[in-house]
Amino acid sequence: MTPLQSRLYLVIYTSGMPSRGEACDWTFDPTDKTALVVYFKTIKDKIGQGGSWDQTSLESAAAHMAERGPPLKGAPKTANSIKGVWAGMKKIHDALVLVLAKRYPGASGWTYDQDKGFSITHDSRTEWNAFVKQHSVFKPFATRGWDLFDDVKDILPTCARGVHVFNAAIPPATPSQVIDDASQSQQLHLPSDDFDYNDPPSPSQLLDTSQSQPFSDYWFQTQSQISQPISNQSQTQSQPSQLVGDWSHLAPPPQHHLPALPLGPVPVTPATVATPATAARPAVPLPAVALQTPAGGVKRAASDELQTPWTAKKGKTSGPDALLAIGGSVERVSDAIRECFKPQKSSAVSLTKQIERARQLAIEDQELGTLTPRERATLNLIFSKDSRAADAYVAERTAADRAQLAEILIERF
Known part of the structure; x- marks a missing residue:
């Protein structure tokens, strides 16, 4: 390639490139940003979850800006320039939202509203200059708010927050992990959330065998020497059953009395030992252990954890509760350290x-x-x-x- 051909090729290659003076300008005409936001409101259903636009939406916005005619200054708006301008407006919106929520780092003591901005006066001008030197995003809002705040807020999607928000990094729970609170309380013999502590159940409700759980076979094997003969009485009368055997370790305190047991027809369980006197009548399951538990409505005179233990369910502590407890502990330690090192008032004469x-x-x-x-x-x-x-x-x-x-x-x- 000759030098003449090289120069000609360079001229042809650079002829289509915009000059440095033809960059897109978004500050000379303030209506450019307003028109862009108004157009984005018409297609806000196409915005991504993170508040960004895809390339198709950016190109359609550039075409819309070109329909307004040639710009007053600079080159026509391009998709890349629109992407950068929108990122800047989103940054301003997020910063102002944090300031309004009193959660912007480094903005303690500053307040913002849409009418007067940060309400900067001559007396607070020095502090404001130092503040915007570190946080330049707030510099235009010293005495007035941002006109596009409400429109940008309407365009941006609402981000859900909380412990139950879907997170792609955490796999979904399996069906075995999802246990209903009421069923879990029933399995652990615990009262559910609907249990009314001010209106306890009656003894007849507590002795309802239709809701009782059958005892394990191991218990019946170890207590096989215990028998429960029932005297011959009519089924129309409700008399307490006579329990025969060594029940001293299961007997309630002397000051309490066992309620009467219903003698209605109950299915025969392995725990019942039939006798010739009671062979023609259905047996009643042993209720003594149920009466001794705290859920049975009988108040204990003393702890008896070996025979009638309390429930084994442990209380659950959520993540926010744990963080709150840790924060309280750290705060107490900080107070103690501050108390030790605070300046003591001198007793010397000034x-x-x-x-x-x-x-x-x-x-x-x-x-x-x-x-x-x-x-x-x-x-x-x-x-x-x-x-x-x-x-x-x-x-x-x-x-x-x-x-x-x-x-x-x-x-x-």
């Missing part, structure tokens, strides 16, 4: 008070005749320049001693 005492003694000495008015005035000047002279003057006990010290101070002065 220099100003010491000088005042020395001057008052000089006045009293003048009244006693040990000092002349000129000497007293000279001492006042000495005390104002040297606080050690005031200390020495106050330290003298008698007027004569102070007079001698005054001569020495005046000679050195």
